[in-house]
Amino acid sequence: MASATLDSVRLGYPTADGLHVAVDDATFEVEEREKLIVIGPSGCGKSTLLRAVAGLVQPLAGTIEIAGSTTLRPGPDRAVVFQEFDQLFPWRTVLGNVAYPLRVNGRGRREAAERARAFLELTHLDGASGRHPHELSGGMKQRVAIARALALEPRILLMDEPFGSLDAITRQRLQAELNRIVAETGVTLLFVTHSIEEALVVGDRVVVMSPAPSRVLEIVDVRSLGGPSTTEYSEMRGRLRRLLAVDREELVADAV
Amino acid sequence: MRSSAALRKAILLALLVGVWEAYVATSHVDHLLFASPWQTVHAFAAGWADGSLAGPTWTTLRILLESFGIGLGVALGFTVMATLSTIGTDLLDLLTSVFNPLPGVVVLPLAMLWFGIDTSAIVFTVAFATIWPIAINMSMGFKTVSPTVVAVGRTIGLKPLRIVTDVLIPAALPHAVTGLKTAWAFGWRTMIASELVFGVAGSKGGLGNYINNARLYFLTPRIFAGLVTIALLGVVFESLFGLAERGTVVRWGMKHS
Numbered sequence: 001m002a003s004a005t006l007d008s009v010r011l012g013y014p015t016a017d018g019l020h021v022a023v024d025d026a027t028f029e030v031e032e033r034e035k036l037i038v039i040g041p042s043g044c045g046k047s048t049l050l051r052a053v054a055g056l057v058q059p060l061a062g063t064i065e066i067a068g069s070t071t072l073r074p075g076p077d078r079a080v081v082f083q084e085f086d087q088l089f090p091w092r093t094v095l096g097n098v099a100y101p102l103r104v105n106g107r108g109r110r111e112a113a114e115r116a117r118a119f120l121e122l123t124h125l126d127g128a129s130g131r132h133p134h135e136l137s138g139g140m141k142q143r144v145a146i147a148r149a150l151a152l153e154p155r156i157l158l159m160d161e162p163f164g165s166l167d168a169i170t171r172q173r174l175q176a177e178l179n180r181i182v183a184e185t186g187v188t189l190l191f192v193t194h195s196i197e198e199a200l201v202v203g204d205r206v207v208v209m210s211p212a213p214s215r216v217l218e219i220v221d222v223r224s225l226g227g228p229s230t231t232e233y234s235e236m237r238g239r240l241r242r243l244l245a246v247d248r249e250e251l252v253a254d255a256v
Numbered sequence: 257m258r259s260s261a262a263l264r265k266a267i268l269l270a271l272l273v274g275v276w277e278a279y280v281a282t283s284h285v286d287h288l289l290f291a292s293p294w295q296t297v298h299a300f301a302a303g304w305a306d307g308s309l310a311g312p313t314w315t316t317l318r319i320l321l322e323s324f325g326i327g328l329g330v331a332l333g334f335t336v337m338a339t340l341s342t343i344g345t346d347l348l349d350l351l352t353s354v355f356n357p358l359p360g361v362v363v364l365p366l367a368m369l370w371f372g373i374d375t376s377a378i379v380f381t382v383a384f385a386t387i388w389p390i391a392i393n394m395s396m397g398f399k400t401v402s403p404t405v406v407a408v409g410r411t412i413g414l415k416p417l418r419i420v421t422d423v424l425i426p427a428a429l430p431h432a433v434t435g436l437k438t439a440w441a442f443g444w445r446t447m448i449a450s451e452l453v454f455g456v457a458g459s460k461g462g463l464g465n466y467i468n469n470a471r472l473y474f475l476t477p478r479i480f481a482g483l484v485t486i487a488l489l490g491v492v493f494e495s496l497f498g499l500a501e502r503g504t505v506v507r508w509g510m511k512h513s
Contacts, residue, residue: 054411074410084404091426091508101412134509152412 040209079149316462327386360385360446393435397428
């Protein structure tokens with residue numbers, strides 16, 4: 001059964017020169033317990049797509065179905081991890097940031113704190129629970145955001161280029177950590193990125209979008225690729241690069 | 257080091273008082289015109305002992321608090337208006353750019369015309385001085401809240417009202433505190449200045465009136481004692497605001513001290 005089903009979803013926003021259509025037609029399913037990556041060139045509306053699944057923006061046309069119901073409003077069943085470091089509440093401690101959404105959703109003070117501690121342990125942040133966000137590094141902030149989202153037990157975890165603002169080493173470490181955490185919790189993941197490497201390291205399947213007004217070019221299974229040294233991996237990387245290479249510049253940029 | 261900075265300042269203060277004392281002792285300045293530190297301390301202590309300073313201080317603070325409360329209320333109204341509509345924003349921008357540069361006390365003559373020689377005239381003047389810094393800072397605070405943090409609020413299931421109370425208000429706090437601090441300083445200065453111009457309404461005058469009376473009777477040490485009281489209160493309020501900031505927005509890394 002699918003966790004999320006997108007059917008002919010069309011997304012855009014009004015600009016000074018009229019309506020700008022970012023996504024022309026997005027049709028795909030996120031299956032239960034899979035890690036689905038959406039990849040596309042910048043400006044193809046992939047972040048808007050994620051926000052639409054979160055309920056933060058409404059589609060111009062088409063339907064988004066979460067576990068059988070077409071949702072319109074944001075809610076904790078679709079917790080989001082954003083790219084920006086300022087997604088944490090600066091006035092709350094690390095523990096408070098994770099516990100507060102639980103309190104909002106009806107858990108008692110003690111239960112919320114206990115649960116928050118458990119998820120901070122899962123993300124190896126138990127030592128930082130009393131600190132405030134401004135005392136954390138970028139990587140730690142993103143891990144708090146992941147712990148906060150997971151503690152809500154979302155039906156589907158939405159991630160919008162969560163490691164996009166991190167340095168390469170931290171990004172790789174967090175990708176590995178995310179894989180471990182997703183395996184441990186069995187959460188369904190919808191993950192947006194513009195990095196082919198990230199898509200291959202994190203994803204089970206990859207939805208490749210065309211430039212705006214975008215449509216789905218292809219959906220590829222990358223589950224059984226093996227490590228970056230294998231031929232299957234480099235063949236797949238080459239295939240994704242060709243799919244995404246709208247101009248030579250981008251091809252070069254991705255090869256670096 | 258904070259403690260050594262405090263020590264240096266204490267030494268400087270002692271030196272300044274020493275210079276002051278030496279000047280009065282050696283220059284043969286007329287004692288009707290200039291009080292020595294000792295006379296000032298004496299007048300200060302006597303004033304607080306017999307209640308002649310405590311009364312005016314209380315009157316000043318009471319009127320200031322009342323005016324500040326009214327100013328805050330009106331400012332909140334403007335803030336809500338400016339946050340909800342573009343016209344509201346434009347109106348607040350316009351009013352603030354016209355009224356904020358005015359020294360608060362200039363509306364006192366009008367206030368006296370409208371309200372008569374009554375405490376209400378001072379309340380109006382002081383409230384007027386506090387509205388603009390609060391309104392402009394608070395609306396700025398709401399407008400600069402990170403859209404990401406608001407989106408997070410929505411995705412964790414917060415209802416619109418709780419987005420306001422649990423996300424927007426704390427996120428706007430650094431600006432709000434700045435606004436309150438500036439407004440308090442404006443209000444405090446306007447208050448004392450108004451009293452000096454205004455004199456007394458009824459039997460109870462404030463600190464400005466106390467100083468003015470002391471001048472009329474050539475009780476120069478009392479003028480000094482009044483000034484010391486005003487300065488000390490200023491220091492106390494500054495440190496209260498400082499404490500509040502360190503406990504909140506500075507601790508949260510939202511503002512650097």
